[in-house]
Amino acid sequence: MHLITINPHPNTLPSLSTVLESGDEPAACGNHRTLVLANHQSTGDVPLLMGAWNPRPGVLSNLMWIMDRVFKFTNFGIVSVLHEDFFIQAGRARRDASLEELRRHIIHSYIPLGRQFMVLFPEGGFLHKRREISHRFADKNNLPKLEYVTLPRAGAMKVIMEEIGPHRENCPGTSQNENSKRENHSTRNVPRAVAATSAHLEWVLDVTIAYPDRVPLHLIQDVVCGIRPPCSIRLHYRLYPITEIPSDAEGMTQWLYDRFIEKDRMLEEYYRTGQFPTTSDTQVVRQVRQDNLRFLILHAFFIASTYVQYKLFHAVWSWIW
Template identity: 70%
Template sequence: MAFLRYVRIVARTTFAVVNNLYCIPAYVVWMMALRLVRPLFAPLYWKIEGLMYHWLLAMVSMWAWTAGYEIIETGDEPAACNGRRTLVLANHQSTADVPMLMAAWNPRPGILPNLMWIMDRVFKFTNFGIVSVLHEDFFIQAGKSKREQSLEDLRQHIHKWYIPLARQFIVLFPEGGFLHKRREVSQRFAEKNNLPKLEYVSLPRAGAMKVIMEEVGPHRDQGASTSKENSKKDNNFNQSNAKLIVESNVGESIEWVLDVTIAYPDRIPLHLQDVVCGIRPACATHLHYRLYPSTEVPADTEGMTQWLYDRFVEKDQMLEEFYRTGKFPTKGSGPHLTRVVRQDNLKYLILHIFFIASTYIQFTMARAIFNYFW
C-alpha cells in the first residue's frame, strides 16, 4: 500500500507539472496576442481574459477535487453578493487557503472571472505569477519599511484597474501572513495593548481594508483621506482611460463584506504540496460564510479597526467551537447554507482539451513562423 501511495504521489506531481506546461503558457500567449487589439476592443479583451482566468483557476480546483479534499460550505449564502462589489475577508493558515477558495468558488458563476486577489509580492515570482500580473491582481509588499508605499500603490491600483474593469470581488487576508508565523507576534501585541489573545487566528491589520473602504466603500465621500492632488490625479486617469471600463451592472461602491472562516480537520491545515501531490489522505475543509452590509463598517480609522478586530475575535470563538464540536455556531434566524461543493468532471475534460489544443496550435504557428524566417 505504501508503494502504491508513493506511485500515486509521483503520478500526481508529474501530471501537475505537465498540466502547468500546457495551461499557463497557452493562457499567456493568447492574452499577449490579444493585447495587440486591446486598445480597440478593451471590453471584449477583458471578457475573454476573465473567462480564461476562470478556466486556469478551475485547473487548480481540479487538483484539490481529484485528491479527495472535499469542501463544505456553511453559514450565510454568498449568492447574495452576485453582481455586487464585495470585500472578502479570510483567515490565513497555509498555502492551501487560496487553492481551496478557488475550488469552492469554481462552480459558482461570476465569481472567479470578476475578482481581484491581494497577495504577497513573493507570489509574483511563482509559476502562476504571470497569470496574476495579466489579470491585474495586486501584489503587496510585507515589512514596515514598505507598508505605507504598498498601501498607496493599492490605492492607485484600485483606481487604475479594480474600478475601470468593474471587478466585483476583492479578496484580502487581513492577518498579513500565515497563522503559524503570526500567532506569537499577535499575542505579544495583544498583551501589550490590552487586546484579546487569539489562538486560532491572529489579530488583523486594518491598513489595506481602510484603503479599500476609503476608495470604494459606502462612506468614501465622508472618510476618504486622499489628498486633493491625488484625487485629481485619479480622476484624470479615469477620464483618460474611460475606454478600459467594462460595461457592467455592478455598483459604484462595495455593498457587502463577505467574512470567510477557513477550518481544516484536526487543526492541521492542508498545504499546496498536498493539493498538488495528494500527500495527505482525503479530508474535508470547511468554509463558514458571514455576510455584512458594508454600511455596518465604520468610516473612521479607529471604528473600522475595532470592527475588524471584532470579526477576528468571533472567528477565534467560532473556530474553537468548530474544533471542539465539529460544527460552526449558527447566528440569527435566517436561512443558513450547508453545502458540499461538487465539481463538474465534464467541464474539466473540456478545459483540458481546450488548453492542449491551444498549446498544439500555438506550437505549430511558432514553428511555421520560425521556419519562414530561418
C-alpha cells in the same frame, strides 16, 4: 443542533476531498461590489477558495486578489499579473509604499475593469508564522491572544474603504476640498461609463476556513502533488452590509478586530464540536460540487495549449540555432 447537507449538483460525481459551505449564502452579494475577508493559514488557501467558487457563475472572472508578493513568482503568478491582481509587499519598511500602490491599483485597475469582488487576507501572513507576533501585539495593546487566527492588520482595508467605501466622500478628518481632489483623482483615466456607475462596496463577505485537525493544505505537496489523503474542508460565510462598518479609522479597526476575535471563537467551537455556532437549531451545510465535464474540457485545452507552445518554442529555437 441538526445538520442538513445540500448537494446543489446531484448529477456530478463527488471529488475525493470535499469542501463544505455553511452560514450565509454568498449568492446574496453576487451582483454587488463585495470585499471578501478570509483567515490565512497556508499556500493552499487561494486554490481552495478558487475551487470552491469555481461552480458559481461570474465569480472568478470578476474578482481581484490581494496577495503577498512572493506568489508573483509561483506557477500561477503570470496568470495573476495578466488578471491584474495586486501583490502587496510585506515588511515594515515597504508597508506605506505598498498601501499607496494598492490605492493606485484600485483606481487604475479594479474600478476600470469593473471587478465586483476583492479578496483580502487581513492577517498579512500565515497563521503559524504570525501567531507569536500577534500575541506580542495583543500584550502591548490589551487585546485578547488568539489561537486559531491572528489579529488582523487594518492598513489595506483602510485604503480600500477610503477609495471605494460608502463614506469615501466624507472621510472623517478630511476637508471637503481634499475629498473633492481625491474623488477627482479616483476617477481620472477611468472610462466615463465605468465612473458613472456606483463604484463603492456594498457588502463584506467574511470567510472562515477550517481544515481537518487544524492541518492546512499546502500548495506544492497537497494541491499540486496530491499526496495528502482525502479530507473534508469547511468554509463558513457571514455577510455584512458595508454600512455596518464604521467610517472612522479607529472604529473600522475595532470592527475588524471584533470579526477575527469572533472568528477565533467560532473555530474553537468547530474544532471542539465539529459544528460552527449558529443561532438556529439547524445548520445547513452545502457541499461544493464541480462540473466534471467542464473540468475535462478545460484540462484538455490546457494540455493542448502547452503542446502548441512547446512546438512553437522548439521551432523558434531551431530557427535561431
